[in-house]
Amino acid sequence: MIKSLKILGQNKIMNSVIVKIGKNKKTIKIDNNSKIIIDNNNYSFELIHLQNSTYLLKIQDQFFKVNYLEKKDEQYVLSIDGQKYITSSKSPLKEKAEELVNKKNLNIISKILKAPMPGMVLEIKVNVGEKVNKGDTLLVLEAMKMENSIKSSFKGIIKEIYIEKNSAVEKDEKLLSIE
Numbered sequence: 001m002i003k004s005l006k007i008l009g010q011n012k013i014m015n016s017v018i019v020k021i022g023k024n025k026k027t028i029k030i031d032n033n034s035k036i037i038i039d040n041n042n043y044s045f046e047l048i049h050l051q052n053s054t055y056l057l058k059i060q061d062q063f064f065k066v067n068y069l070e071k072k073d074e075q076y077v078l079s080i081d082g083q084k085y086i087t088s089s090k091s092p093l094k095e096k097a098e099e100l101v102n103k104k105n106l107n108i109i110s111k112i113l114k115a116p117m118p119g120m121v122l123e124i125k126v127n128v129g130e131k132v133n134k135g136d137t138l139l140v141l142e143a144m145k146m147e148n149s150i151k152s153s154f155k156g157i158i159k160e161i162y163i164e165k166n167s168a169v170e171k172d173e174k175l176l177s178i179e
Contacts, residue, residue, distance in 0.1 A: 018095040021087045111154060111178050115169040119143035124165055130158045132178065139163075139175065152178065 016029045029037040036045045036059070048056040053068035057080075067079040075088045090098070123140040126132060137149045138158075156178035163175050 016092050017089045018092055019087060019089045021085050027092070111156065113138065113150070113152075113175045113178065115141065115171055115173045115175055116150070117141070117143045117148075118170050119148070119168070121163050121165055121167050121169060121175075122147060124161060124163070126158050126161070126176070128158050128161060132156060132158060141169070150175070154178065 019026050046058040055066045057064040069077040078085045119141040122142050132152045136152045139150050141148045159177040159179045161176045
């Protein structure tokens with residue numbers, strides 16, 4: 001929040017910013033030089049630079065003494081009325097982009113390969129920790145007296161093997177996981 005207010009104090013208005021304090025997120029919009037919108041609630045505010053990194057923040061009729069203590073990576077350490085806070089601020093676009101990337105990464109953390117049909121595991125061609133590419137043969141499964149090569153449908157590293165050679169598997173039984 002202070003970063004956006006500080007930017008305002010430098011005559012640069014930031015339309016919207018997502019501020020995170022601990023696990024709490026707030027959307028803050030600077031409407032004009034005296035209005036701030038926090039999660040769709042309108043407030044009047046004033047930011048007065050006292051000295052060095054000390055500010056007086058007035059929101060509605062409440063005053064807060066704010067000290068900018070330090071910056072760690074993308075986080076800011078602030079003291080507000082003597083209470084220490086660790087905050088971060090991002091544009092809504094950057095916040096959304098990070099959410100999408102994190103969601104995508106969660107989806108690819110681990111893919112489970114399941115048996116496409118019941119059968120007997122004749123051969124396991126990979127080991128845990130081995131890198132595989134799309135199209136690599138992972139194992140051979142015998143079903144109805146036919147040998148079927150089970151191939152990887154994506155690139156990754158073998159995380160876990162759930163079956164053993166010469167074991168019977170049912171349809172949709174877990175065979176291995178790739179991350």
